[in-house]
Amino acid sequence: MIPFDFDYYRPDSVGQAVELYARLRAEGRNPIYFSGGTEIITFGRLGQLVTDAVLDIKSIPELGALGRSGDHLVFGAGLTLNAVAESGLFPLLGDVARHTADHTTRNKITLGGNLCASIPYRETVLPFLLTDSYAVVAGRQGNAWVSMHELRLAPGELLVQIWTEQSAARWPSVTIKKTKQDEVDYPLVRLALVHDGRGVRAAFSGVCEAPFRSWDMEDALNTPGVPLETRIAEALRRLPGQVIDDQLGSADYRYYLLHHSLREGMSALEGGGR
Amino acid sequence: MESVGKSVPRKESFDKVEGRAKYTRDLRLAGMLHGKLVTSPHAHAKIRSIDAAAAAAVPGVRGIVTGADCQELTGELLADRPVLAYRKVRYYGEPVAVVIADDEQTAWRAAGLVHVEYEVLPVVSSPSRALLPGAPLLHEEVEKYKRYGDVYPVPGMNIGNHLKIRKGDFQSGWEAGVVKVECYTAFRPSDHIAMEPRAARAEILPDGEVHIRASTQAPYVIKRFMERYFGLDPGQVVVHVPFVGGGFGAKGAVQLEFIAYCASRAVGGRLVEVSNSREEDMISSPCHIGLEAQIKMAATPDGRLTAAQITLLWDGGAYADMAAVMAKAGIDDCTGPYRIPNVWADSLAVYTNHTYATSFRGFAHPEVTFAIERTMDLLAKKLGMDPIALRLLNAIGPGETTPTQVLLDESNIGNVPACILRLRELMDWESGQRVVLPNGRIRTKGIAALWKTSSTPTDAGAGAVLIFNKSGSVNLMTGVVEIGQGTKTALAQIAAERLTIDPSLVHVSFEVNTKTNPEHWKTVASSSTMMAGRAILEAADDAIRQLKYNAALVLQVSPDELELAEGRVFVRGNPQRGFLFREIAMGYESENGLTVGKQVIGRGSYIVKLTRLDPETGDGRPGPQWSVAAQGVEVEFDPVECRYQVLRAYTVIDGGVIVNHRGAVTQMMGGMSMGLSWATRESFLYDNQERVLNPQLRFYKITHFGENPDMVVDFVQTPYHEGPYGARGIGEYGTIGMAGALANALSVAAGVELFQLPLLPETIWRARGGGSVHDPV
Amino acid sequence: MKEFTGRRYGVRLHVNHETHTLHVRAADTLLHVLRDQLGLTGTKAGCENGDCGSCTVLVNGTPLNACLTLAVEAHEQPVTTVEGLRGSEIQKSFVEHWAFQCGFCTPGFICNAQGLIDYVRAEHRHADDELIKEWLQSNLCRCTSYHEIHAAVKSVLDDGEEC
Numbered sequence A: 001m002i003p004f005d006f007d008y009y010r011p012d013s014v015g016q017a018v019e020l021y022a023r024l025r026a027e028g029r030n031p032i033y034f035s036g037g038t039e040i041i042t043f044g045r046l047g048q049l050v051t052d053a054v055l056d057i058k059s060i061p062e063l064g065a066l067g068r069s070g071d072h073l074v075f076g077a078g079l080t081l082n083a084v085a086e087s088g089l090f091p092l093l094g095d096v097a098r099h100t101a102d103h104t105t106r107n108k109i110t111l112g113g114n115l116c117a118s119i120p121y122r123e124t125v126l127p128f129l130l131t132d133s134y135a136v137v138a139g140r141q142g143n144a145w146v147s148m149h150e151l152r153l154a155p156g157e158l159l160v161q162i163w164t165e166q167s168a169a170r171w172p173s174v175t176i177k178k179t180k181q182d183e184v185d186y187p188l189v190r191l192a193l194v195h196d197g198r199g200v201r202a203a204f205s206g207v208c209e210a211p212f213r214s215w216d217m218e219d220a221l222n223t224p225g226v227p228l229e230t231r232i233a234e235a236l237r238r239l240p241g242q243v244i245d246d247q248l249g250s251a252d253y254r255y256y257l258l259h260h261s262l263r264e265g266m267s268a269l270e271g272g273g274r
Numbered sequence B: 001m002e003s004v005g006k007s008v009p010r011k012e013s014f015d016k017v018e019g020r021a022k023y024t025r026d027l028r029l030a031g032m033l034h035g036k037l038v039t040s041p042h043a044h045a046k047i048r049s050i051d052a053a054a055a056a057a058v059p060g061v062r063g064i065v066t067g068a069d070c071q072e073l074t075g076e077l078l079a080d081r082p083v084l085a086y087r088k089v090r091y092y093g094e095p096v097a098v099v100i101a102d103d104e105q106t107a108w109r110a111a112g113l114v115h116v117e118y119e120v121l122p123v124v125s126s127p128s129r130a131l132l133p134g135a136p137l138l139h140e141e142v143e144k145y146k147r148y149g150d151v152y153p154v155p156g157m158n159i160g161n162h163l164k165i166r167k168g169d170f171q172s173g174w175e176a177g178v179v180k181v182e183c184y185t186a187f188r189p190s191d192h193i194a195m196e197p198r199a200a201r202a203e204i205l206p207d208g209e210v211h212i213r214a215s216t217q218a219p220y221v222i223k224r225f226m227e228r229y230f231g232l233d234p235g236q237v238v239v240h241v242p243f244v245g246g247g248f249g250a251k252g253a254v255q256l257e258f259i260a261y262c263a264s265r266a267v268g269g270r271l272v273e274v275s276n277s278r279e280e281d282m283i284s285s286p287c288h289i290g291l292e293a294q295i296k297m298a299a300t301p302d303g304r305l306t307a308a309q310i311t312l313l314w315d316g317g318a319y320a321d322m323a324a325v326m327a328k329a330g331i332d333d334c335t336g337p338y339r340i341p342n343v344w345a346d347s348l349a350v351y352t353n354h355t356y357a358t359s360f361r362g363f364a365h366p367e368v369t370f371a372i373e374r375t376m377d378l379l380a381k382k383l384g385m386d387p388i389a390l391r392l393l394n395a396i397g398p399g400e401t402t403p404t405q406v407l408l409d410e411s412n413i414g415n416v417p418a419c420i421l422r423l424r425e426l427m428d429w430e431s432g433q434r435v436v437l438p439n440g441r442i443r444t445k446g447i448a449a450l451w452k453t454s455s456t457p458t459d460a461g462a463g464a465v466l467i468f469n470k471s472g473s474v475n476l477m478t479g480v481v482e483i484g485q486g487t488k489t490a491l492a493q494i495a496a497e498r499l500t501i502d503p504s505l506v507h508v509s510f511e512v513n514t515k516t517n518p519e520h521w522k523t524v525a526s527s528s529t530m531m532a533g534r535a536i537l538e539a540a541d542d543a544i545r546q547l548k549y550n551a552a553l554v555l556q557v558s559p560d561e562l563e564l565a566e567g568r569v570f571v572r573g574n575p576q577r578g579f580l581f582r583e584i585a586m587g588y589e590s591e592n593g594l595t596v597g598k599q600v601i602g603r604g605s606y607i608v609k610l611t612r613l614d615p616e617t618g619d620g621r622p623g624p625q626w627s628v629a630a631q632g633v634e635v636e637f638d639p640v641e642c643r644y645q646v647l648r649a650y651t652v653i654d655g656g657v658i659v660n661h662r663g664a665v666t667q668m669m670g671g672m673s674m675g676l677s678w679a680t681r682e683s684f685l686y687d688n689q690e691r692v693l694n695p696q697l698r699f700y701k702i703t704h705f706g707e708n709p710d711m712v713v714d715f716v717q718t719p720y721h722e723g724p725y726g727a728r729g730i731g732e733y734g735t736i737g738m739a740g741a742l743a744n745a746l747s748v749a750a751g752v753e754l755f756q757l758p759l760l761p762e763t764i765w766r767a768r769g770g771g772s773v774h775d776p777v
Numbered sequence C: 001m002k003e004f005t006g007r008r009y010g011v012r013l014h015v016n017h018e019t020h021t022l023h024v025r026a027a028d029t030l031l032h033v034l035r036d037q038l039g040l041t042g043t044k045a046g047c048e049n050g051d052c053g054s055c056t057v058l059v060n061g062t063p064l065n066a067c068l069t070l071a072v073e074a075h076e077q078p079v080t081t082v083e084g085l086r087g088s089e090i091q092k093s094f095v096e097h098w099a100f101q102c103g104f105c106t107p108g109f110i111c112n113a114q115g116l117i118d119y120v121r122a123e124h125r126h127a128d129d130e131l132i133k134e135w136l137q138s139n140l141c142r143c144t145s146y147h148e149i150h151a152a153v154k155s156v157l158d159d160g161e162e163c
C-alpha cells in the first residue's frame, strides 16, 4: 500500500525521458525515474520516499541493450540483475549480481536501479570500478561519457548504459560475500578482486559507508617481494574510511572478516583465480 | 486400527494448493471500513496530547479512536493493558490510536496526520535491569490492577507475576551435592513471524450482536473476554475464524480484536478491519518472550542430581498478559525431564519497555530447556561424564514426582530413557562427539532432553458434535482452529476409527463459528488432538448409541446385541442382520414410509482435570500428562570465521500413539526448523532507547529454503490411557530442544561455553575472544 | 509515450487467460489489484516489502513479487496466479509431499516453482539442487522444514526429465 498518489509515465526514448523530467521539475513537481521500482515501492510504503510523478524508463530501448560493441560490452541500465547474470558476458558481474537480493527480486531489480540506489551497498558497482568502465549518462545537453569512478548523477540525469572493455571483463577475478548468518542478506563484507595482468585490483562494499575501489590499498597488495600477510596488513591500514558498525555486524567483526576474505581472495587470485 | 496411525492427507489440501482457502483478509466485503494504527515512536513516554484534527478532516475518514475512548484494561491474568495506550506508552510500536476510513489508502494517509506529543521517559532494557533498585517503573500501581485467577504482582517493582516452587529441602540437597555448576543464559525477545500477519474485523449489529472475524487461535477466549472487559453477553458475540496462516502462539493473544471492536463502536457499529502490516505484526502485536535464567545444580560424584536452584526472569515486555502465564508454564516443568528431589525455583514475569510477549510454540519450554540443557552439559563436563549417560542416569519416570509434585505413572509420562537411547543410536553417538576434519573444520554433536505438560487453565476443555448425513457420512464440528497443524484431519481419523468408517466420510468444518461450533478452549499447547479427540470419542459413542437404538427398533433386538463394523450396525454373531449407517442415520424409513428411530446427532465433551498451584510451594497439577523427547544436532564449525553449518537434526519423541504418521513427522520437522531458526538467527535488535531496529524480514531473518539440515524423526509410542487411542500431543515439541542441543554442540566445537542466543557467527567469535582490538588474526 | 495522468486510469491485464480492463491508481501494486479488484486472493501479502515471496505471481512467465510491481507495469502483460494453475502437476505434487501446513506461503511457492519448471523445460536444463535453491530461496515458509517443498518440486522436475 503506497498511501500517496503519483502520475505514471512510460517514456519511449531517452530524450523524451530527460525532457519530461525537466518539464515536470519546472512545474514544481517531484518526479523520479523508476526502473525496477523496488526501492521506490518499498520506501514509498514506509513513507521514506514521496513522489508525484514516476517515469518508468525500463522500456526505453537503449536501457535494454545487452551485448558487444567493438571492444566493449554494453549493459543497459534497465536490465534486470538476472538478465545480466544469465548473459554470462561478464563473469565477475554475473557472480556479484547472482548474490544480490534473491532470485525473484532480481527479476525486478535493475542494474541501473542498483547502481543508483540509496542503500549503501550497491554491490554491482564493484566490477565496473575494477574494470574502469564508463557510463553513458543522458542529460538535457545530450549523452555524456562518465567514468564509473566519477559517476554522480545530478537530478534529471539518466543513467543509460555501462560500457566495459571486453578484455577487462575476462580478467581473472574473485568475489567473496560474507553475511551475518543468512545467504540472502546484505553483505558484512563484499570483496571483488581482479588481476589485470600487472597486478591486483580491489573493490569493496559493506565495509565503509559507500562501495569503493582503493588504489592505495591496491598498491599495498601489489608491493613486490613482500609476503602476502604483510601486504594485506598494509592494505588494511590504508582503508579509506571508518569501518561500518551497525546491526548487521560490528566494525571489529567486519574488519576481521575483511582481513580473512582478503587472504582468501588474494590466495585464490595469485594461485590462478577464475 | 484402520484410520488411526495412517498418513491421511490433509483434508483441505486442494483448497490450499489451488489458492481457494480463505484467510481473514481474503473475504472482500463492500462497505467495510479500514482501521490504521498510529503507533508510538518511543519505548517509554508520557502522552502529552493527541491532535487528530488534521486526520479527521481528511475526506473519507469516519472516526478516530484513542486511548481515552476505550479505557478498559485487559490482560489474561492481570488487567494492566489498555486497548490503546492511555496517558503513557510503554513500548516502541504500541498502538496509540486507530484511524477509521473508507479505504486503506485514506486510513494510512490520515494516520500519518495524527499528531501525538510525547514526554520521553527513561527506559527499562532488560529483566535484570528492571529489578535494580531505582529502575523506572512501567506500572506505578501494579497491585491495583484487577486480577483474573492466580497472579502475584509485586508492588513497587516491575514484576507482573512471581511464582515459586519449593520442593523437598533445597539446602540439604545442595549440601549433599559434591559437584556443583552454575549457568547463566540469556536472550532477548524475538518474533513468531507467522506468514499471515494478524488481522481482525468487527461489526456491531443493530440488535447488539457483535461479529468478529479474526486470524486467531482463541475464538472462544475472545468471546469470553468480550464479556469480561466490555460486559457483552457471550451469546451476543460471534467469532468467525477462517483458515489461519500460522499461529505458533502469536494468535493466542487477543489484541486487534479489541481494537477492531472499539473502532466499530466508534462508527456506529459498522464493519471495520484492523490488520497488521508486517512491521506492526512484529513490534505492535505481542512477540516471543525473552529470558534471563540462572540455574544452579548439584550432583553426587557419580552424577546423581541432588538439588537445583532455578531463577527465571522473563522479559515479558510492557504488559503481563500471557507472560504471566508463561512464567507459570516455565516453572511447572523447570527441571527438565530429570529427577531432582530438591528444587528451589522462582519465576518472574518482569516488565520491560519491550513489546509485550505472548505464547510461542512450546510455551516457555524452548526457553527454559535452553537454560537447563546448557547446565546439564556443564555438569557433565565437570563430572567428566558423557552427556547422554548423565541424562539417562537422571531421567525422570513413573514413581517419581515433578517439580509441582505430581506423581508420575506409566501412563501420564512418556518414556524419557527410551527416547534418549534411541537418539544415541540414531546419532551414532558412540563414534564420538567431536571430530576435527583434515580441513580444520570441527564436527560435533549436541543433545537435549525435554518434556512438557500443557499448563492450561484448570477449566480448559473441548466439545464435539457429529451430525450424520443421509448418505451415512458425518459432519464433524469442533472449535479447533486449523492453523496448519493438521489437527482437523487427525480428528477426522479419530472419529472415523470409532465409527468404523473411512476418514473420507468424515467432513470437517474448517471455519470456526462460535455460535454453532462447540467451545474449544484454545488451539494451543499441543493439546487439541488430545482434548478434542476425547470429546469426539464421546460424541462418537453417543452417536453409536443412537444408531444402535434406531437399528434395535427395526430389528427388534436389544441394543446390547448390536455391533459396529465397516459402517454398519448388525446383530452380533449374525452380520447379515443389520443396516448400513445410511439406512438408519436419519431414522429407518420402512416401505410404507413410516419412519422409526430418529436423526442421529452425537455430542461429546472433555475437560482437563487440573488443580491450581500452591502460591508458596508450587504444589499442584498443571497438566494431565507429559510428552517427552530427546533431540540432537550435528554441526560443522569453521574455527576461523566461527561460521557453522547444521548438518543434521534429530528428534525422538514419545507423544503417545501417533494418529497421523506423516502429519506427525512433518509437524516435528516444522517445529525443528522453527527451533533452529530461532537459535541460529532470530532476535529483535534495539537501540539504546529500546526502539526496535529490525522490524522487517529484510533484517530480521528466518531460515530460508535450503538452509535447513537433514532431519531425522522417530517415535516412541507409550500410550496415554486417557488420550484418544493413546495419543498425547506433539505439535510444539520439535521446537523445544533445538536451541539447547545446538548450543551444546557449538560449545564443544568452539571450545567455549555459549550462553546466549541467537548463535550468530559474530557472537561465537566474540565468545572466543575476537574483537576488542583491530588485529585479531 | 504511454502516459497515465490523473488519479485513476485504465489498464488491461491478461490474468489467467482472461482479459480485464481495470481502473487503478498508479500507486496500486499488482498484489493489491489482483486481490482487491479481481478477487484473486490466492496471492497473499506476507510483508509487502519483497522479503517473503508469498505474493509471487508469473508475469510473462517470470516470477515476480506482486507487492514490488505496480499494476500499471503489468499493462498488457500475461499474468498467472495460483488460481490459474489449477490442476497442475506442481499442485498435486505439493499435496503428495505434504509440502505445506498453514498454506499461506503455498500460492507463492507454487507460482515460483511453476516458473522454474517452465524455465528448465524451455531451456532444456537440468535442475540440480543448486538451481532449485537459488529460485526457491525467494520464498519463506514458517511451518514446514522446506524439505517437503524441495521434494515436491524435485519430483515434478525429475518427472519432466524422464519424458
Ligand SMILES: Cc1cc2nc3c(=O)[nH]c(=O)nc-3n(C[C@H](O)[C@H](O)[C@H](O)COP(=O)(O)OP(=O)(O)OC[C@H]3O[C@@H](n4cnc5c(N)ncnc54)[C@H](O)[C@@H]3O)c2cc1C
Residues within 6 Å of the ligand: A032, A033, A034, A035, A036, A037, A038, A039, A040, A041, A042, A057, A077, A078, A099, A100, A101, A102, A105, A108, A109, A110, A111, A112, A113, A114, A115, A116, A117, A118, A119, A121, A122, A123, A124, A153, A157, A158, A159, A160, A184, A185, A186, A187, C049, C050, C051
Ligand atoms: C528483497 C530485497 C532484497 C535486497 N537485497 C539487496 C542486496 O543483497 N544487495 C543490494 O545491493 N541491494 C539489495 N536490495 C536493494 C536493491 O538494491 C534496491 O531495491 C535496488 O537496487 C533498486 O533497484 P531498482 O531497479 O528496483 O531501482 P528503483 O527502485 O527503480 O530505483 C532506485 C533509485 O535509483 C534511481 N534510478 C534507477 N534507475 C536509474 C537510472 N537509469 N538513471 C538514474 N537514476 C535511476 C531511481 O530514481 C531511484 O532513486 C534488495 C531489495 C529487495 C527488495
Ligand code: FES
Residues within 6 Å of the ligand: C044, C045, C046, C047, C048, C049, C050, C051, C052, C053, C054, C055, C056, C065, C066, C067, C068
Ligand atoms: S508480500 Fe511480496 S514479498 Fe512478501
Ligand code: FES
Residues within 6 Å of the ligand: B195, B245, B246, B484, C099, C100, C101, C102, C103, C104, C105, C106, C140, C141, C142, C143, C144
Ligand atoms: S505452510 Fe505455513 S508458511 Fe508455509
